Amino acid sequence: MAISFASSSSSPFSTLSLSRKPLPFSCSLPKSPIKTKKFNARIIAFAYKAAGLKSKQKIQKINEEVSPHRAVSAVRLLRIEQGGAFADLLSEKGRGAAENEMAYVERTLGFRTRDLEDRDLRLVTDIVGGAVRWRRLLDHLILSLCHEERTFREMEPLLLQILRIGFFEIVKLAMPPYAVVDENVRLAKVALRPGAGNMVNGILRKLVLLKETNSLPLPKIEGDARAQARALAVIHSHPVWMVRRWTNFLGQEEAIKLMNWNNGDPRFCLRVNTSRGYTRTDLVEKLEMLKVPHEPSPCMDDFVRVQTGLQTVIQAGLLREGVCSVQDESAGLVVSVVDPQPGETIVDCCAAPGGKTLYMASRLRGQGMVVAIDLNKGRLRILKETSKLHNLDGVITAIHSDLRLYSEKTNLKFDKVLLDAPCSGLGVLSKRADLRWNRSLEDLEQLMDLQDELLHAASRLVKPGGILVYSTCSIDPEENEERIVTFLRRHPEFAIDPVDRYVPPDFTTKEGFYRSNPVKHSIDGSFAARLVRSLNQENPATKK
Numbered sequence: 001m002a003i004s005f006a007s008s009s010s011s012p013f014s015t016l017s018l019s020r021k022p023l024p025f026s027c028s029l030p031k032s033p034i035k036t037k038k039f040n041a042r043i044i045a046f047a048y049k050a051a052g053l054k055s056k057q058k059i060q061k062i063n064e065e066v067s068p069h070r071a072v073s074a075v076r077l078l079r080i081e082q083g084g085a086f087a088d089l090l091s092e093k094g095r096g097a098a099e100n101e102m103a104y105v106e107r108t109l110g111f112r113t114r115d116l117e118d119r120d121l122r123l124v125t126d127i128v129g130g131a132v133r134w135r136r137l138l139d140h141l142i143l144s145l146c147h148e149e150r151t152f153r154e155m156e157p158l159l160l161q162i163l164r165i166g167f168f169e170i171v172k173l174a175m176p177p178y179a180v181v182d183e184n185v186r187l188a189k190v191a192l193r194p195g196a197g198n199m200v201n202g203i204l205r206k207l208v209l210l211k212e213t214n215s216l217p218l219p220k221i222e223g224d225a226r227a228q229a230r231a232l233a234v235i236h237s238h239p240v241w242m243v244r245r246w247t248n249f250l251g252q253e254e255a256i257k258l259m260n261w262n263n264g265d266p267r268f269c270l271r272v273n274t275s276r277g278y279t280r281t282d283l284v285e286k287l288e289m290l291k292v293p294h295e296p297s298p299c300m301d302d303f304v305r306v307q308t309g310l311q312t313v314i315q316a317g318l319l320r321e322g323v324c325s326v327q328d329e330s331a332g333l334v335v336s337v338v339d340p341q342p343g344e345t346i347v348d349c350c351a352a353p354g355g356k357t358l359y360m361a362s363r364l365r366g367q368g369m370v371v372a373i374d375l376n377k378g379r380l381r382i383l384k385e386t387s388k389l390h391n392l393d394g395v396i397t398a399i400h401s402d403l404r405l406y407s408e409k410t411n412l413k414f415d416k417v418l419l420d421a422p423c424s425g426l427g428v429l430s431k432r433a434d435l436r437w438n439r440s441l442e443d444l445e446q447l448m449d450l451q452d453e454l455l456h457a458a459s460r461l462v463k464p465g466g467i468l469v470y471s472t473c474s475i476d477p478e479e480n481e482e483r484i485v486t487f488l489r490r491h492p493e494f495a496i497d498p499v500d501r502y503v504p505p506d507f508t509t510k511e512g513f514y515r516s517n518p519v520k521h522s523i524d525g526s527f528a529a530r531l532v533r534s535l536n537q538e539n540p541a542t543k544k
């Protein structure tokens, strides 16, 4: 709802709408400017105050010409590229996220848009996720349709985002092309200048013609392995190094299937919060009432898959009220590998924001303890808040520390130790649309060193006969199996404890590890190894 001043046309605020902090009334300003000047000023000051704005803050008029979801998408894409935001910024992460975002839109474009409705929010999520995922392909097409390479290379960032939106809508969403052209031209004209609108018009119209004649300029998959990887990287919109790596590990056919999965709509899963006394049946009833399509997870009792409708779940307050959490089954299966039992002491070594900590704690049924360590204070704060919301703060103790320092200083030993290590995240690319562009081969090498150090540190916390679980949300053997091989070479006091007792057989590897494969299991990719520490054998390196 908006505060609207249906005032005399001479008022600069005649169509003013303070859309973010609504007041449940509208008021007309008195007509005589002389007698009522003071009164008007007071009314305006009051309305500003009610809207949470200082009176000197300039309020822009609402622009009714451009489609709000495109304006918001363009600005969000800009922010993602500049590293300031993730693709899920408008979801319920962080209070005031929506308000902040609309303020960004206003500052960047110089005008306000009307508030986003649910439908607009869904469009923003689809367009932003899609334009980020398909960036390499979209840029290849935009570049091909520019007069010269310089035009593309030197294009101003906002114009490029508007073109990416238009290209994505035409090429991937197959939306009515001329409506897409008109809408994006208008956005470029209003947000930039008429010339920018003309350029968008020219390029998008060329694209429409090529699409209609089925002659988009796409590279051919031919030549040596490197050339083929380059072509695949454009067609399936991934970095070349990832394509080469997966082609080597999996073969070209499987690599293409994996890229198709990464480019598809992300699938989400909800875990019911049993710690709040809810059952899966309760959650299913709520989803039915909300008309959210769902199906029970075939591999995890507390989980329900939702194909679409996550925004509806969020807006209905199911997360805020602690009924359920968004958690992938792949993360739940890692907790099953840990197999928390009432009365046990568990340390979660890289715990924040706490998805696995909370699930482990809920499986203790009020008896035992989970110590949650993390280096990141902000993420640890989220963990603490959520543990209160889920009635689990009595079992969870959060510790802000570098695991390597903590494990050197403490004498505590735990029944079970989970190291959910920082990793490339290559198993969750369908959900984290931006991640593929933020990772490099060099990152992977640095991560492996860190993973070795953290594994060594985590191993110090395991009591004799205790369990160490190492997990990642990566599908890369170098971050997974190879880290375990390296660790076991240095730590003969640990041995593999096969996971077949804890997860369905479809998820076990011949070495006794847990592995989920997005293409095969339709869940995120992840890995876990369960290691048991011998009762008597000590390793001098881990002795205190």
Ligand SMILES: C[S@@+](CC[C@H](N)C(=O)[O-])C[C@H]1O[C@@H](n2cnc3c(N)ncnc32)[C@H](O)[C@@H]1O
Pocket: 331, 349, 350, 351, 352, 353, 354, 355, 356, 357, 373, 374, 375, 376, 379, 401, 402, 403, 404, 420, 421, 422, 423
């Ligand atoms: C994969 S995330 C953990 C996700 C978490 N287990 C969950 O399920 O929500 C990895 C975490 O490791 C933390 N981290 C990285 N280096 C660390 C270190 N040296 N000591 C402790 N935590 C660290 C990061 O801050 C990050 O929160």
